[in-house]
Amino acid sequence: MVEVSVTKKYGERTVLDVDKLRFERGKVYAVMGSNGSGKSTFAGILAGVLKGDGEIIYDGKKPETGYMPQKSFAFDMSLTANMLLGQPLRGRKAIRDKARRLLADFGLGEMSKKNAKKLSGGETQKLALARLMMEEHELLILDEPTAAMDVNAVEKAEKFLKDYFVRSRPAIVIVTHSPAQARRLADEVIFLDEGRVEEKGSVAEAFGNPRSDKLKKFLSVNG
Amino acid sequence: MWSNVTAAFEKAFALMGEGNTLLNEIVATTMEMSVQSSLYAMLIGVPIGALVGVARFPGRRIVVLIMRTLMGLPAVAVGILVYLLFSGTGPFGKLGLMYSVELMVIAQVILITPVVAGFTETAVAPAYDAMRDTAAGMGLNKAKIALLAVNETKYQLVATYLFAFSRSIAEVGAVQIVGGNILHKTRVMTTAIALNYNMGQFSLALALGIILMLIVLGLNVIASALQAGLKKRNG
Ligand SMILES: Nc1ncnc2c1ncn2[C@@H]1O[C@H](COP(=O)(O)OP(=O)(O)O)[C@@H](O)[C@H]1O
Ligand SMILES: [Mg+2]
Numbered sequence: 001m002v003e004v005s006v007t008k009k010y011g012e013r014t015v016l017d018v019d020k021l022r023f024e025r026g027k028v029y030a031v032m033g034s035n036g037s038g039k040s041t042f043a044g045i046l047a048g049v050l051k052g053d054g055e056i057i058y059d060g061k062k063p064e065t066g067y068m069p070q071k072s073f074a075f076d077m078s079l080t081a082n083m084l085l086g087q088p089l090r091g092r093k094a095i096r097d098k099a100r101r102l103l104a105d106f107g108l109g110e111m112s113k114k115n116a117k118k119l120s121g122g123e124t125q126k127l128a129l130a131r132l133m134m135e136e137h138e139l140l141i142l143d144e145p146t147a148a149m150d151v152n153a154v155e156k157a158e159k160f161l162k163d164y165f166v167r168s169r170p171a172i173v174i175v176t177h178s179p180a181q182a183r184r185l186a187d188e189v190i191f192l193d194e195g196r197v198e199e200k201g202s203v204a205e206a207f208g209n210p211r212s213d214k215l216k217k218f219l220s221v222n223g
Numbered sequence: 224m225w226s227n228v229t230a231a232f233e234k235a236f237a238l239m240g241e242g243n244t245l246l247n248e249i250v251a252t253t254m255e256m257s258v259q260s261s262l263y264a265m266l267i268g269v270p271i272g273a274l275v276g277v278a279r280f281p282g283r284r285i286v287v288l289i290m291r292t293l294m295g296l297p298a299v300a301v302g303i304l305v306y307l308l309f310s311g312t313g314p315f316g317k318l319g320l321m322y323s324v325e326l327m328v329i330a331q332v333i334l335i336t337p338v339v340a341g342f343t344e345t346a347v348a349p350a351y352d353a354m355r356d357t358a359a360g361m362g363l364n365k366a367k368i369a370l371l372a373v374n375e376t377k378y379q380l381v382a383t384y385l386f387a388f389s390r391s392i393a394e395v396g397a398v399q400i401v402g403g404n405i406l407h408k409t410r411v412m413t414t415a416i417a418l419n420y421n422m423g424q425f426s427l428a429l430a431l432g433i434i435l436m437l438i439v440l441g442l443n444v445i446a447s448a449l450q451a452g453l454k455k456r457n458g
Binding site for chain 2: 044065068069073135141
């Protein structure tokens, strides 16, 4: 569906350099790597909020894309209003019901009338994920979407992601630090190191029989 | 000195207590001028500031620099400029606005709009940076994102309005020149204060100053109550 060949430089330093990385609908990709390896840079460029040098080629038209940045943001309004942002039919009962259901699913139902700025980091992340699920996407890019959540919330969020995935069969690109999460959610792993693809392959291959020493080390430390 | 100040307070409360018609008239003209000036300055300045706050283009820093420099426009210079533009021989002389409240409003809008725009830009730019990726990731369009950035700064905008109003009500240089301090027409509190000072009526001048401060205080009290209400409603 989409093929990415980009480099990104800050000053003299190249923080991302990937060539012909392909993403197809109906697959979940885990982007992994240590801090500063270029994961967020890659996610931002793929989402179109960051400019790089190179090209992003789509088969056919540009897919409907949803993107959740690493830093979740709550808009200064109620949780419900946050959910309805950008919904042209926000007056419709079906839309409002969907928002209510999603908030309840993420355990935020009781707080729906509260100002979203009052939420904790983990709650803000839940809101951001729930808000994104108001729409169906062809390409969904999530940058460490559960990093601030507790284990219960992570479990729930992953369940919703799976349901969402089954429902609309998008390509999901999820940046994660957790090999366990990658195992639970992803089909493919892209392991970045200093902006380059150090290893790439199916979850079974990459985790079961890693070729790269860096990935081996990463896995031994992160479990 | 202290006897003067005490006398001024006594006079201020006496004036307000007796329902002095001249004072009421001057206060009314002052409010008419300041409310209009501050509202128009907001209507023009907030969109400009917001636009510059969310736009990212080469040369943006120069625009911001110019905007911030205009915040320091000297009132008397603006007064003279507006005077030259609107006096009988000026390009807008035909409008016959010389020595009118309308022209005082025009001069003040020129004076205050850059301040409003500058404050708005300063508030909106970081708010925009904090939310732009999230908003773009939700597929929101540029106009919607800009409005959301302004929404993030609504409390700062209330403060900006208060500043605009206070600046307008306390300003004397420009309104003296284009308004002329005409009794029953363009006399406002600051020009009345200046006049009384020139006539050596220090305690009356101070008394008017005290009343002016009380008006600003009242407005601030209302505004903080509104703000508290808004915060409460926002949960
Ligand atoms: N705006 C920026 N200016 C300079 N360097 C940056 C900027 N953004 C990111 N970087 C650098 O680029 C590298 C990759 O960053 P990032 O993609 O956020 O890493 P990751 O998400 O893998 O932790 C890091 O070393 C980071 O410091
Ligand atoms: Mg990151």
